[in-house]
Amino acid sequence: MENSGDERKIEIKCENVSKVYKLGNSIVKALDNVNLTIMSGDYISIMGPSGSGKTTLLNIIGALDHPTSGRVYLDGYDITNLPERKLTFFRRNKIGFVFQAFYLIPTLTALDNVLTPIMPRGVKPADKERALMLLEMLGLKNRVHHKPGELSGGERQRVAIARALISDPPIILGDELTGELDSKTGQEIMDIIDRLNSELGKTIVIVTHDIKVAERAKIKLRMRDGRIIEDTGF
């Protein structure tokens, strides 16, 4: 973040981003004036207690949600007020989401689950090959035709990672992606995330409240009450 002489391009930028929820009479400031610049190839973790605004921030930079105020830029485009239809374009091409609860489709095989993001536009043989390649890369060569019910938690999360990679997006966002895994499996998943950054050059932003997970990142941020309070980047 502080490498100002950096030649890499800016992947994500938040300017004074706030998100306010109104619940009856009370107001919840989920995000409070967040400023954040993420360069291409960055590996960032955001740690903070539950309710500190991590998911809200991730959803906003992931083109899933709009801020109440401030501006959000993705790959140089101002996506702050884009309509849903246009946001989908960014989600499909720029972002790969990995969730805590995997969210795989139980009726589909691992292979088909990986292909779901591109199914609406038709799955070509090359796509299928890519999906198989990704599954193999993630150590699921023998699990291609298994359904999620037949897979372990770690395997499911690996399928979800392959799904996030199917469109070859530059950015991977992970929300508590080890939250439902035991610590050993969690570390294995984090090994994969490390490789996505170091070998494939993906920009990674992960949100967690697990310090061991957060420490994997090159840039470690902390959040509290909707603000980024510590910037330990180097």
Next chain:
Amino acid sequence: MLRYAFKNAFRRKNIAALSIIGIAIGVSLMTAMASLSATITDQTNRFAQQNLDSITVQQKGQLVFTSQINLTKLYNITVLDHIDAYSAQVVTVVQLGTGFVNPQLVGLNVDNDTRIGGPTSNIIDGRVFKKDNECIISKMGAEFLNLKIGENLTLYTPDSKMVNLTITGLYETATIITQMNIYTTLNTARMFKPGFSNDTYSVLLIKADDPANVKQIKNEIERIAEEEELNIEVILFEDQLQTITQYTSTINILVISISLIAGIAGGMSIVVAMLMSVIERLKEYATLKATGWQNTDVIKDILYESLIVTAVGGAVGFGIGLLYLGVVSAIFNIVLNPLQPIVIVQIILFVVGMGLAGGVYPAYKASKVSPVEILRGV
């Protein structure tokens, strides 16, 4: 995309089964009703074509089996121009067996009846009756009553005399309407008509040389009736046809309403099924949207799923409908008209319409899912 829909259309087996059953019932009814109504309409039309040249003379204000006419007095009518042939009949209603069926017993002169193209000219099995203790019935009637040629029909006259008639032959007519008649000699029929002399008949059937002349003949008969003070009325087939047409259009309305009700029921079942399936899977649609599906992709998927379910229901229903028809035609031994292409097109439109209509609301609902809202509540 279709593949995705296929994999997910039958996820909840019982819900899918329910809507398939709903649609199948609708479509099977449509299939069967359409064929039955086509058959009835067709038979009526054929019957009409064959009878447009026929004229019935009977006693004024009476029904066929209460009417009495005196043939000698009608002599001037029978020699009118443009009359090809005529046949006088004695018509009565008899009870058979338990009284469950009440067919008409019709006495006629075979030569005259053959000339006007009556049932004696349409014997398909056996021969026409020759003696007073013989009769003919229709092929359908024989099957219905489970009787064969050579077997006896037992009837009772109004004064409780038992009359046994041997079946000598089977006739066939174009329409169901006359299938239940029993034809025999005039003598035998008169046994059921106390007070009928040898010159008394129920009706006089006249065949014109051309359907175009029936109006003119009717006018002539009415003129003679007035001059000679005959207590008769003339009924043209055309007049009867209206009643028959009303009857068939009633049937058609019935068919349409049954189809409509079935359609609404089927449509509701698919809406409910899809809605349940979609609500269960909101998280999945949220995930799909988060990973790049557009609202229209979600809508398409649900419409496809709905169409797949209705198509299966439609196919099953069509099969069941054909089965009904097979059973009906086997039991009643009637040849049913095959389904016209238009009916099949109607069924397809109906199924597609139901699939789309049933899927629209659930699809709209799923497309409005906000990934953030849904995925937040882990």
